Amino acid sequence: MKKKKAQSHDGSGLQQQTSNSDNVFSDIGEDKGGQEKKEMDLVIGNQHPTTFPNSSQPNHSSPQALDDVISSIQPLPTLCPPAMYRARWVPERAPGAYAVEGIGPMYCHPTSRPADMEELGLELVPTSQNEVDDDHGLIHADPVDDPENGMIPTAEPITTRAKRIWKKKLFLFLSLETMVAMLVVTILLLAFLFAMETENESQPATQQNGVIPIQANPGAIASTTPISLWERLHLPEYTLRAMENPRSSQTKAYQWLSHNIKNSNNTQHLPLWRLKQRFALATFYYSTRGDHWVKNQGWLDWDTNECNWEQIYSDWDPNAVYCGDAGQLVSLQFWSANNLDGTMPPEISLLCSSLETLIFSGNHQLQGNMPTEVGLLTRLTSFSLSATHLSGTLPTELGQLRSLGRLLISGSDFDGTLPTELGNLSKLTVLLSDTVNISGSIPTEILRLSDLKTLGFSECPLLDITPFLTEVVGNLHNLEMLGLGYGKTGGFTSIPSEIGKLTNLVYLVFSELQLNGTIPSEMGLLTKLSSLDLQSNSISGTLPKELSKMSKLKGLLLNSNQIEGRPLEQDVLPQLTQLKKLHINDNLFSGSIATEIGLMSSIENLELHNTKIYGTLPTELLLLDNLTSLVLMNTSSSGSIPNGLCGTILSPHEMKYFGGNFYWVPTTNMSVCYGTGLCGCTCEPCPKT
Known part of the structure; x- marks a missing residue:
């Protein structure tokens, strides 16, 4: 509705009232509700309606009724002078308009305030008619005009x-303000923690006399730091999962670390890298039952630097723990003498910033899978797990060890296939996987390893080496040792003539591969060859005369084939003056032993049994001062054994190859005279003629 200003009346106490003919108050009740009517009653006193002379609203009442209403009006109580007092807001209350019951004509004294005013924090103060309270935001209402x-x-x-x-x-x-403030504080705290984590910690003191004192650790953090050990270590997820088990090696290692830091007499914490280094070594100790090691003196001694936890325990074994000048772990070597018993923990990967050598060879009680986390040891150059009971498949993460130069898993229990990722190890020089139950085929990706010098897959009966055999000889030109013996070929094949390209070969094993065909003449190009093992195949033909060029040959194993000819009469074998071991037994060889045998002064083991060798033994055999074993059983040899050979031939030994090495094995029930016409020594005397 439209509002107009009304002129205030004089001090007679009369006020203008609203009038809406004879049903004014019923309209108010319908429009405003009962509560508003009650408040209006308090303001206008006795609530006698009156009409305004100039009201534009038509009056539907009769004149008589109007006279009765006017005559019934009683004088109103004297009101306070208009605009004499107003309610002033007390500053403790919030600004705004407040409904105060009881403020009306009966309350004129400024010191008398109803309870509602006190509750709302209001007080009555003098004011003028048109005053506007700019200080407190309360505006005095001006009189309004007569409403329309x-x-x-x-x-x-x-x-x-x-x-x-x-x-x-x-x-x-x-609440919103509080949340914003908390968010800002959280961001600042996280920034502070990140700065603490990434600060450049100083390296530890240099070793003096082989010992690094535990107290000398520059870059240490004061023990009053608010950052907890748990926050500083920032352990990986796989460790946290393992620590859910209160009896796990990881839990024991953390408890050991936490307890010693809390109770240490030192006034400084260790730097972060040393905390992780000690945690990794402690986890390894608990995971492999360090309390049962043969040598564990000094281990987990808090006041001793971890670089001195293990001392040399033999003349040939290195330290189990070896650190560089900076105090960071460089080498962790545990040979068979230490009896590791347990599993290889993945926390070894926490040593990734420094570890270069990791050797567990010969620990037959070390079992379980190789953790995939070894792929984090990117500084590793030598990794040996030979002769252990580690099992499972080789993880593809091995392909991440780009600095790796030596990988040895011979004699372990690994199975499955070889990961093709091995072809990523561009610096690999030694890869030995003999006597392992790996299957499938050798990945051709290994042919990319141009620096490879030693490659061994011997005695892997489930491994198909045929595709690799036909390709390797033409690619890995730097190979010095190639062992593919006792493998699976899936069919007969022959020695490729490209073998002559491997001119750096020193050691070659092609034994028991079902090879057929002949020995290629290109074999004579391998002038650096020291050992050639072609035993237990189906090779036929004769020995090529080019073999005589292998002047550095010390071991020649041709036994158990179908090779023919007269090798001891030809100008081939007698010219190999560096030979120490010659096995040509179980072949189709024939002929006699020529006197040129005396030129082979280095020979130690000569096995000629199960051949067609015939004739008498030349006395030049007595020139072979290094001869320790001579086997002539099942030959057509005859005559007396020259004096001086009896002690040698009565105690023959056979050289056996196992796990990449040769071993002398004594033979039994092998009489030198058995199956021959020889006599002398302990044999029956030769019959008289």
Whole structure:
């Protein structure tokens, strides 16, 4: 509705009232509700309606009724002078308009305040008619003009619901401010922790006389730091999962570390890299039952530097723990003498920043799978797990060890196929996987390893080497040792003539591969060859005379084939003066032993049994001062054994190859005279002629 200003009356106490003919108050009740009517009653006293002379609203009442209404009006109590007093807001309360019951004509004295005013923090103060309180934001209402409809507009009071809404908005505002403040504090704290984690910690003191004192650790953090050990270590997820088991090696290692830091007499913490180094070694100790090691003196001694936890325990074994000058672990070597018993923990990977050598060879009680986390040891140059009971498949993560130069898993229990990722190890020089139950085929990706010098897959009966055999000889030109013996070929094949390209070969094993065909003459190009093992195949033909060029040959194993000819009469074998071991037994060889045998002064083991060798033994055999074993059983040899050979031939030994090495094995029930016409020594005397 439209509002106009009304002129205030004089001090007679009469006020203008709203009038809406004879049903004014019923309209108010219908429009405003009972509560508003009650508040209006308090303001206008006896509630006698009156009409304004100039009201534009038509009067539907009769004149008589109007006279009766006017005559019934009683004088109103004297009101306070207009605009003499106003309610002033007390600063402790929030600004706004408040409905105060009881403020009306009966309250004129400024010191008398109803309870509602005290509760709302209001007080009555003198004011003028047109005063506007700019200081407190309370504006005095000016008189209004006569309303057009005869109704005086009134301000609606602030209800309880409005108060609740206002309080709720205030609460939401304060909550939002609190959340923003907490977010800012959290961001600042995280930034601080990140800065602490990535700070450049100083390296530890240099070794003096082989010992690094535990107290001398530059870059240490004061023990009063608020950052916990757990936060500083920032252990990987696989460790945290293992620590869910309170009896795990990881849990024991963490408890050991935490307990010693808490109770240490040192005034400084160790730097982060040393904390992780000690945690990794402690985990390894608990994971392999360090309390049962043959040599564990000094281990887990908190006041002793971990670089001195293990001393040399033999003249040939190196330290189990070896650190560089900076105090970081460089080598961890445990040979068979230390009896590791347990599994290889993945926490070894925490040594990734420094570890270069990791050797567990000969520990037959070391079992379980190789953890995939070894792929994090990117500084590793030598890794040996030979003669252990580690099992499972080789992880593809091995292909991440780009610095690896030696990988030895011979004699272990690994199975499955070889990962093609081995072809990524560009610096690999030694790869030995003899006597392992790996299957499938040798990945051709290994042919990319141009620096490879030693490659061994001997005694792998499930491994098909045929495709690799036909390709390797033409690619790996730097090979010095190639062992493919006792493998699976899936069919007969012959020695490729490209073998002559491997001119750096020193050691070659092609034994028991079902090879057929002949020995190629290109074999004579391998002038650096020291050992040639072609035994237990189906090779035929004769020995090429080019073999005589292998002047550095010390071992020649041709036994158990179908080779023919007269090798001891030809100009082939007698010229190999560096030979120490010659096995040509179990072949189709024939002929006699020529006197040129005396030129082979280095020979130690000569096995000629199960051949067609015939004739008498030349006395030049006595020139062979190094001869320790001579086997002539099942030959056509005859005559007396020269004096001086009896002690040699009665105690023959056979050389056996196993795990990449040769071993002398004594033979039994092998009489030198058995199956021959020889006599002398312990044999029956030769018959008299």
